[in-house]
Amino acid sequence: GAGVSQSPSNKVTEKGKDVELRCDPISGHTALYWYRQRLGQGLEFLIYFQGNSAPDKSGLPSDRFSAERTGESVSTLTIQRTQQEDSAVYLCASSSRGTGAYEQYFGPGTRLTVT
Amino acid sequence: GNSVTQMEGPVTLSEEAFLTINCTYTATGYPSLFWYVQYPGEGLQLLLKATKADDKGSNKGFEATYRKETTSFHLEKGSVQVSDSAVYFCALKGDAGGTSYGKLTFGQGTILTVHP
Numbered sequence: 764g765a766g767v768s769q770s771p772s773n774k775v776t777e778k779g780k781d782v783e784l785r786c787d788p789i790s791g792h793t794a795l796y797w798y799r800q801r802l803g804q805g806l807e808f809l810i811y812f813q814g815n816s817a818p819d820k821s822g823l824p825s826d827r828f829s830a831e832r833t834g835e836s837v838s839t840l841t842i843q844r845t846q847q848e849d850s851a852v853y854l855c856a857s858s859s860r861g862t863g864a865y866e867q868y869f870g871p872g873t874r875l876t877v878t
Numbered sequence: 879g880n881s882v883t884q885m886e887g888p889v890t891l892s893e894e895a896f897l898t899i900n901c902t903y904t905a906t907g908y909p910s911l912f913w914y915v916q917y918p919g920e921g922l923q924l925l926l927k928a929t930k931a932d933d934k935g936s937n938k939g940f941e942a943t944y945r946k947e948t949t950s951f952h953l954e955k956g957s958v959q960v961s962d963s964a965v966y967f968c969a970l971k972g973d974a975g976g977t978s979y980g981k982l983t984f985g986q987g988t989i990l991t992v993h994p
Contacts, residue, residue, distance in 0.1 A: 766921075796981060805882075805967060805984035806922075819980060854922065867982060869914075869922040 765789065767870035769855050775876045776845055784840040784873045788857030795838050796856045796867060797830055806854060812838065813860075845877045880905040884968050884985035891958055891992050899953040899988045901942075901968035909970040911935075911944050911951040912982065916965040925953075925966070958992045965989050 768787045776782050788795050797809040808822035812832040823829070827845075832838040842849055852874050856867040885900040903909065913925040913935070926935030928944035928951065935942050940955045951968060968985040 794980065798982075798984075803986075805884075805986040806969075806982070808981040808983065811981050813980060822981070856922075866924045866927070871921045 767855055767857050767868050769853075769870040769873050771873055772871065773874045773876075775878060778847060778877055779844055781841065781843045782845055782875065784842075784853050784855075784875070786838045786840070786855030786857075786870060788836070788838070788855070789868055791835075792857035792859050792868075793835050794858045794860055794865075794867075795832055796858075797838070797840050798854045798856065800852045800854060800872070802851070809840070809853075842875075845875075847877050850875055850877045880909065880970055880972055880983040882968050882970055882983055882985040884966075884988050887987070888989035888991060891990070893960055893992055893994050894957045895992075897953070897955040897958045897962075897990070899966055899968075899990070901951045901953065901985060903949050903951065903968075903970050905949075905970055905972060905983075907973040908946075909972050911942070912969040912971070913940070913942055913951070913953050914967040914969055914984075916967070916987075918964065922967070958990075960992045960994055963990055963992045 770785045793814045795812045798806040800806050810830045811819040827843045830840045852872040854872045856869045858865040858867045881904045883902050910929045912927045915925045916922045926937040928935040931946035933944045942953045965987045967987045969982045
């Protein structure tokens, strides 16, 4: 079946502009995650949605970052007033459940470059 | 909070050599442990996992044993191939009793290059 998809695959934006990144999880997966991968570093957790529960936003680096999810489907990550340090690959993952050691399936990522 | 530390890379080996990538963690309770792999030009994918102490995860000739006494989850393979060249990430998922429940905490990644 279809995996996790993300769009756009690449985004170049000017400093100060807003960007919106999209994630389509695997159908039926109740848990959805956003991570950030800066060049040469590991993945950094940003936000986690589990069903209709309140999202875990503990990883969002500043109030310029926000994310929404409609039910158990599409999620969008919005970065307002982008800064150069926001340049990274943004990865989305989904899993059948957030509890337990269920595998997280990752999308190909969106590479964001802020100039 | 939870943290994962991987051995510094990059690691360069000849084909058929023995591989060890060290991973240690800090976490409360009983986390689940994972190794993810990112092949060139591809997305991150799960390689193996272990959910409790002394469990051994294995896949594609790779193995890792969950050692609670040493808080380690070292990745090993007896004979690497050129096709194993990739970036390897150790990760943990906190248990239900912790504030980090649900999300993965990753190490910084280890680049492995295998030469023929």
